[in-house]
Amino acid sequence: MSEIRPYTLVAELTYACPLRCVYCSNPLDYARHAEGLETDAWLQVLRDAEELGVVQVNLTGGEPLLRKDLEALVAEAERLELYTNLITSAIPVTRERLAALRDHGLDNVQISVQDVTAAGADRIAGRRAFERKLRAARWVKELGLPLTLNIVLHRENLDRVPQMIAFAETLHADRLELANTQYLGWALLNREALLPSREQLARAREVAGEARRRLAGRMEILFVTPDYYVETPKACMDGWGRRFIVVSPDGLVLPCHLAHTLPGLVWESVRERPLATIWQASAALNAFRGEAWMPQPCRSCERRSVDFGGCRCQAYHLTGSAANTDPACALAPRHDLIEAARRGSDAGVSPRPLTYRSAVRSN
Amino acid sequence: MIAPEVRPRLAAKARLRLDRKTNRYLLLYPEKGMQLNATAADIVQLCTGEHTVAEIIVRLAEKYAQPATVIEREVHAFLEALSERALLESGT
Numbered sequence: 001m002s003e004i005r006p007y008t009l010v011a012e013l014t015y016a017c018p019l020r021c022v023y024c025s026n027p028l029d030y031a032r033h034a035e036g037l038e039t040d041a042w043l044q045v046l047r048d049a050e051e052l053g054v055v056q057v058n059l060t061g062g063e064p065l066l067r068k069d070l071e072a073l074v075a076e077a078e079r080l081e082l083y084t085n086l087i088t089s090a091i092p093v094t095r096e097r098l099a100a101l102r103d104h105g106l107d108n109v110q111i112s113v114q115d116v117t118a119a120g121a122d123r124i125a126g127r128r129a130f131e132r133k134l135r136a137a138r139w140v141k142e143l144g145l146p147l148t149l150n151i152v153l154h155r156e157n158l159d160r161v162p163q164m165i166a167f168a169e170t171l172h173a174d175r176l177e178l179a180n181t182q183y184l185g186w187a188l189l190n191r192e193a194l195l196p197s198r199e200q201l202a203r204a205r206e207v208a209g210e211a212r213r214r215l216a217g218r219m220e221i222l223f224v225t226p227d228y229y230v231e232t233p234k235a236c237m238d239g240w241g242r243r244f245i246v247v248s249p250d251g252l253v254l255p256c257h258l259a260h261t262l263p264g265l266v267w268e269s270v271r272e273r274p275l276a277t278i279w280q281a282s283a284a285l286n287a288f289r290g291e292a293w294m295p296q297p298c299r300s301c302e303r304r305s306v307d308f309g310g311c312r313c314q315a316y317h318l319t320g321s322a323a324n325t326d327p328a329c330a331l332a333p334r335h336d337l338i339e340a341a342r343r344g345s346d347a348g349v350s351p352r353p354l355t356y357r358s359a360v361r362s363n
Numbered sequence: 364m365i366a367p368e369v370r371p372r373l374a375a376k377a378r379l380r381l382d383r384k385t386n387r388y389l390l391l392y393p394e395k396g397m398q399l400n401a402t403a404a405d406i407v408q409l410c411t412g413e414h415t416v417a418e419i420i421v422r423l424a425e426k427y428a429q430p431a432t433v434i435e436r437e438v439h440a441f442l443e444a445l446s447e448r449a450l451l452e453s454g455t
Contacts, residue, residue, distance in 0.1 A: 005384065007396065053384050055391055081380045083391040108376050108393045146376035148393055174376050174449065175393055220449045 004289070005053040006279065009082075010246040011045065012257065013070070014062040018091040020126030020356040021114065023152055023187035023194060026062065027261050031359035033250045039069040041270060043076050045247055048275035050080040054245065060087035062249065065097070071104050078105025085110055087150075090136035091129055095143070098136070102145050109140045110148035110177075116163045120156065126356040137171050148175040153204065154194035155345065161204040165211045168219065176219060178208055180226035183341075184258055184313050186357050193352035195345040201229055228338055232303065233310025233326040240288040240312060245279060253278040255285055258313045262322045288312050293323060297331045365416055365442050372412035372452045373445075379407050392450060402427070402434075403441050410451065416442065 015030040027033070037045075046057065057077050064070055065088055077084045085108045086101065098109070111133055114121035118130040140147045149168050153161070161178060168176040180201070181187045181194050196204075208223040215221060227234045237244045237256045246254040251269035254260055260267050265284035279285065287293065291304060298309045310326025318327045318337050325332040365371065373379070377392040379399075388404035390397045399407065402423065409419045420438050424431040445451045 008394075055380065055382065055389060055396060056394070058394075083378055083380075083396075085393055107378060107391075110393065144375065146374070146393070174374070217446045217449055217451070 003280065004242060006049070006245045007054060007243045008056040008058065008245070009045070009049040009054045010058045010060060010244060010257065011042065011064075011073075012061055012246065012248050013042070013059060013064040013067045013073075014249050016066050017061060017063040017089060017357075018066075018127070019063075019089050019129060020358060021112075021152075021186070022124055022126070022190045022354045022356055023154065023181045023185075024357040025182070025185050025187070025257055026357070027185060027258055028189070029261075030062075033248055033252070033260070036067075036249045037247075037251045037270070039072060041251060042069070042073055045251075045270055045275055046073065046076050046080060046082065048270075049245060050082060052245075052276055052279060054082065056083045056085070058085050058087055063089050063092065065090075065092045071100055074101055074106050075104040083107050085148075088112070089125075089129065090133045093136050093139075095139045098139050098145065099143055102143050106145065108146045108148060110150055111137050111140070112150050112152070113137075113167075114152070115157045116151075116160055116167045120160070123354075124152075124154075124156070134171075137173070141172050146174045147171065148177060149173045150177040150179060153178055153180045153196070155196045155200070156194070158196045158200045158204045161207045165207070165215075165221070169215070173219060175222070177222045177224070178204075179222070179224040182226070183228065184311075184317060185261075186355070188317055189355045191341060192344060193354055195228060195341060196226075197346050198229060198342070201225070227310070227314075227326075227328040228342060230328065231330040233307045233314075233328040233332075235307045236311035236314075236326075239308035241279075241285040242289070242308070245275070247275075253282060253285070255288070256313065259284070261313065262316050265322075288322070295323060295325055297329075298325050301331070364439060365446065367417035367420075368415050370412050370415050371410045371419075371442060371445075373407060373410045374450045374452055377450045379404070390450070392448070402437055406438055406441050407445075410445075412452070 014036055015026050074084055084106050087110045090111045113133055114124040121130040122128050151164050183191045212221040241255040246257050251271045252260055252267040267284050268278045268282050294309050298304050312322040315324045315326050316322040319334045327334040327337045379390055382389045388399040390399055420431055420435050424434045
């Protein structure tokens with residue numbers, strides 16, 4: 001296979017997190033991957049990733065601020081001219097630490113916000129968090145750092161998109177991500193409670209579209225539609241093992257943050273082989289690269305180079321095989337699974353009971 | 364259209380770097396990047412808040428020995444594209 005250039009490193013520095021969000025994208029058995037890479041290993045990952053062509057690093061987790069060496073990692077990324085984006089719950093942060101990270105070269109701070117009301121936000125996060133996030137967001141702007149707010153959308157908060165936009169304006173956010181829940185990991189467990197209705201989604205999208213035009217040039221607004229309502233699958237990670245390298249807290253080199261939940265694939269760690277070797281040669285990374293693995297209708301579909309067959313994890317977690325067509329696609333043999341979930345959400349009442357992220361539920 | 368007396372400055376969230384793989388400039392911002400041609404990279408490097416749009420056009424017209432009207436179109440189109448992505452802070 002010819003050399004594949006990755007552009008973004010997703011550095012999952014730890015799975016530990018003070019929040020218990022019901023749609024957390026970490027794997028259900030995250031506690032099994034708890035043994036974190038040491039500082040030197042992460043520094044080497046940054047250098048090797050840059051050598052491969054990476055220009056952006058998302059410092060994420062779990063909660064990356066729980067690592068005491070975050071400043072050292074940011075400083076190394078700065079030395080390598082990597083664009084650094086800190087993706088944080090903003091719970092364990094002080095103004096001093098944010099200032100230090102800025103001084104080490106941090107480029108952007110992305111704070112997750114669960115909702116615009118403290119009650120709604122704290123219900124999703126499983127603890128009191130809203131007020132602390134608000135304070136941290138203000139510090140980010142006071143320190144002259146760019147601020148992205150990321151609000152994950154679902155049935156319980158989707159009707160508050162107008163208030164979310166006003167909230168982001170009040171905080172002078174540079175960027176607002178209104179990202180509908182992706183129904184994998186913890187979110188799949190909670191799908192019945194979280195999946196919105198079609199009407200709810202359409203209203204929110206319209207509001208976001210109007211705000212995007214009104215705020216053009218001042219605030220960037222992203223609205224990510226859930227693929228349960230699109231009929232074409234998402235181009236998951238811009239294609240498997242193509243533009244993104246994800247490194248898990250224990251050093252596994254992955255194409256996405258959930259690939260290690262797929263059975264039958266052996267993932268290699270940067271503790272055993274250099275990142276560059278794994279990136280090019282890993283049998284698991286090569287399993288779904290290109291088009292040779294594709295079943296019909298993907299293989300002869302004209303969109304196969306647009307969506308790359310969709311999401312392998314969604315295919316596995318819904319149909320039982322990662323090599324199946326993503327059921328989000330209207331042409332997929334098992335699209336009925338998506339249609340059934342949608343019917344459930346149209347008929348449903350909320351609120352429904354939620355399962356919170358926890359280490360105990362390891363399966 | 365961005366007025367000629369505006370002094371554009373690159374937004375704090377964006378950074379310019381040379382791509383060592385291609386030897387071309389990349390403009391990076393959260394979750395995205397833009398590969399720039401030589402003129403676009405020159406424009407970004409002049410978006411420091413010191414130079415007006417009119418001055419940027421004069422400078423580039425000199426550098427590329429092209430009529431200002433040709434350069435002007437390119438500068439405006441590119442600045443508009445940056446502005447749409449909220450990558451410019453425009454002071455006067």
